[in-house]
Amino acid sequence: MRQDDLLVEIGTEELPPKTLRKLGQAFCELISNGLNKAELTFTDSRFYASPRRLAVYVSGLDYLQQDKTVEKRGPAVRAAFDDEGNPTKAAQGWAKGLGIAPADADRLKTDKGEWLVYQAEVKGQALPELLPALVKSALSALPVPKMMRWGNSEHPFIRPVHTLCMLYGDQLIAGELFGIKASQQLQGHRFHHPQPVELKQASDYVSCLKEAYVIADFDQRRNTIQQGLQRVAEAHNAKIEVDEDLLDEVTALVEWPVVLTAEFDKDFLQVPKEALIYTMKGDQKYFPLLTSDGQLLPVFAFVTNIDSKDPEQIVNGNERVIRPRLADAEFFFNTDKKQSLESRLDSLETVLFQKQLGSLKDKAQRIASLAQSVARELGAEPKFAYRAGLLSKADLMTQMVMEFPEVQGTMGEHYAIHDSEHTEIATAIGAQYLPRFSGDTLPDSPVSCAVALADKLDTLVGIFGIGQLPKGDKDPFALRRAAIGLLRICVEKKLALDLAVLIDHSMDTFGDILTNKNVKQQVLEFVLGRFRAWYQEQGIETDVVQAVLSRQPTSPLDFDARIRAVQHFKSLDSALALAAANKRVANILAKNAHESKAPVNPDLLSEKAEVDLAQHLQRTEQDVADAMARLDYKLVLEKLSALHQVVDDFFDQVMVMAEDERLRNNRLALLQKLRSLFLQVADISVLN
Structure with a gap:
């Protein structure tokens, strides 16, 4: 079968620069998917994109589809013929669609009955028959938010189209798109080579354009x-x-x-x-x-x-x-510089942060109050945090920031230095928006961390507090970015802060304007839920994150410590068996929750395996308590992993649901004690 390289290129006016790579990649993917769907095999595909062209190059492409046999199943025989053996309308309609008579159909017997069936030999189509429609479909599916029309053209596209080239080896594939007929002419460089370029062979594409002062790659x-x-x-x-x-x-x-x-x-x-x-x-x-x-x-x-x-x-x-x-x-x-930041505070009243949440001045005052509370918990200077929070939005009223919004915060720091504010205050104003993006730096000082956390928490609590939760890809207040930034600051700067406490402080600053009664729980779940994507980027499995999430620790730093401990535990040889045992314990206790509250009675331990488990639990309990006091979760799980054999022996040798109610309840209490020890760190029963 013939195989050769295919080049598809559309020459256009200058394409949008910020999305050119994305357009090129999408065009290549769509063409490749179309060829796969058409069952035309190929070796490789790649995109080319420059300001005035989008192209896809496909290597080793089949020219012809394989012939194939297609089986078309029709109605059941009992519905295809009436009592006299004449074809029904159902059979006639099916047969007509295939261009045959009902009598030409074969019959297929299955366990569920007998059916009409027709096997047709379908000849494979050649590339020239398939490609024009395939390219048209790919271009119409490009991720373009807004199309345009030009001249008298009725065919919309992202930019006016001037050339179309579909070349298979040295064979031009005929077709027409956007009112342009396919040819072997390409656009050269607009200034260095304004005349058209003649492409003789698909494999010459890169070298041919290079001679015309175009680097296509x-x-x-x-x-x-x-x-x-x-x-x-x-x-x-x-x-x-x-x-x-x-x-x-x-x-x-x-x-x-x-x-x-x-x-x-x-x-x-x-x-x-x-x-x-x-x-x-x-x-x-x-x-x-x-x-x-x-x-x-x-x-x-x-x-x-x-x-x-x-x-x-x-x-x-x-x-x-x-x-x-x-x-x-x-x-x-x-x-x-002729006007201080402090003198701009009143003008913040004229700018609305959000209709229900007040002006930027209201927000600055809330940030100041919350930053002060956070600073106290961090052992930082509360008055610096309060002052920085109060002045944090003042630079938004400067001409520099109005002209260049991206330097907000940064210019506030420079203006604060010019106003002779304390260095801690100026630095905190400059760091309030950190981190701005993935991988960005974090605030350095405790005061800066306090202000940055306060800014993010105020937005989260305020927007959630009025029921404006982000939906799908709509997140106008960048709440997801705020949540990730909050987590990064707490974890990477090792700040032992409790989100639940901080949210309470934030809610207090809003007075009675919040209408959502579930704001605290929703903000907690939303922020901690961001951990999934964060840890996924680090290669940590979802089940590890879920094991910790199920315990709902509200300190990000503590959450991270538990994640590291569970990740280590999962690497131990005993982890899989203990996870399965915990799942079994959880299921048993869930069905008998009302019977598992009593303490373990040593006098009712009759089987050796349950005596051994009780003794090991008693010895391990103190070790776990000591490690928990030091928040050494890794050691806690290492100690508990030593129970692997006695737990296995217990389930192998002891009937938990004994007929004797006292024995049954005592064994359930023993399992409850085991389960409680593990749950102090995470729910390892969800580990895979």
Whole structure:
């Protein structure tokens, strides 16, 4: 059977840069799935994506489907013919759909009766018959939130389409999409090679486009940019902290990347570097250079889509573009410094946080009160935490933050320093939103942790308190991120805080405006439930997390300690048997809960195995109590794992549900004691 490589490419106007990689990957997956569904085998598939093209390359693709026999089962014989043996309407309709007469059908006997059946030989279709519809289906299924139409076209797509190429080896597959007929012409580089490119063979795709100044491979362009940035950093004895999302976006903006450097006036360095960096990255897609100790240099790297003979012209142009943007930041900073953060508190009343929960000033006051309570529990300075919480949202009223919202908090720290606030207060204002994203840094000082926790808890308790729980992918107040941040701070900074207590403190700050009576339990379940995804990323099995969740410890740090202990316990040889035994114990006790409350009576222990179990439990009980007092959960489970043999002997040799009620109840009490010891750490009966 013929096999060859397939190239499918659509040439477009510039595609959305922030989603280009995602579009390319989705296009490849959809084409691959379509070929699999069509039962056309292939060796491999990959995507290509640049600003003006989406392409899929499929290696070793079959040209023709295999012939196959298809069995079509019809109605039961008793329903297919009447008493006189004439076909019924059901049989006639089924046969007509297959293009046969009812008499042409075979009969299939099964345990459930006899059925009409027809076996048809289906000839395999060739790729040219299948591909156009397959490509159309894939393009229509791309994850595009909003399509557009252009000119007189009736066919919507994410951007106007100019070319369509479907090439199998050297064979052009005819078809039409978006009013464009398939051809072997591709778009070259918009400036370096504006004339069309003729593709002779699918396997020449990458090399053919390279001659037209297009690097079609997204990752290759990305690596080219990274290497260019590294050379720039080395040349300036500096470092470039590469933002992965920015790198992807810039990769999606160019087809022939060239990395250059430019400079800006050193006087702008008097502005906080965060504002300058955001301006360069967010507005201009530049890459700032920093010294080894993190200070901003008056130099930036940028990526151009042109290999110019006079690059200095491009450099000068980018320097002219960045100057007014940095001048704006400088103006905002100098203007904002004329007014203190404290003087902006009253203006927070004019900004609504949430209709039922009040203004930003209300929120700041709640954060201040809660941060003060948290600071006391951490042994930090309560007055610093209160002050930082009170001023935490004041920078939202500055011109700098209004223009560049991403620097909120950070600018608050700079303005607090300018206002001569205590260093602890300024640092806490800057750290209140940490962590902002997965893997982000955490607040350093106890005061900063108190304010960051208070900010997140206030949002969680407030939004849950008015019944606005996140549903599906809708989470407008970023409650999931707040919950994960709260957990990370408590666990990674080793803060022995009880969430239940903190939620109570938070609820008190709201007075009587919360309407949800179940807010405390719902917030607890929501926050602790985030542990599932967090531990899953660490490779910890779901059953381990469930074992701890079932005990509902409300301290994140304590929760984490239990997780580590159960994970270790699960690796022990005795773990599987003890988990099964605990499950058996749980089932027995669940059916006889009312009979298992009494203490164990030693005088009623008649069997050797139950005497041994009682004695081992008594000795282990004190060891467990001592380890629990030190919160050494790992040692607790190690001690309990030593009961493995006596527990097995008990179930092998003792009839728990004895006819004698006193013996039965005493044995149930013994099992209750065993179960209680294990449950002090986690419910290991749920372990797989």
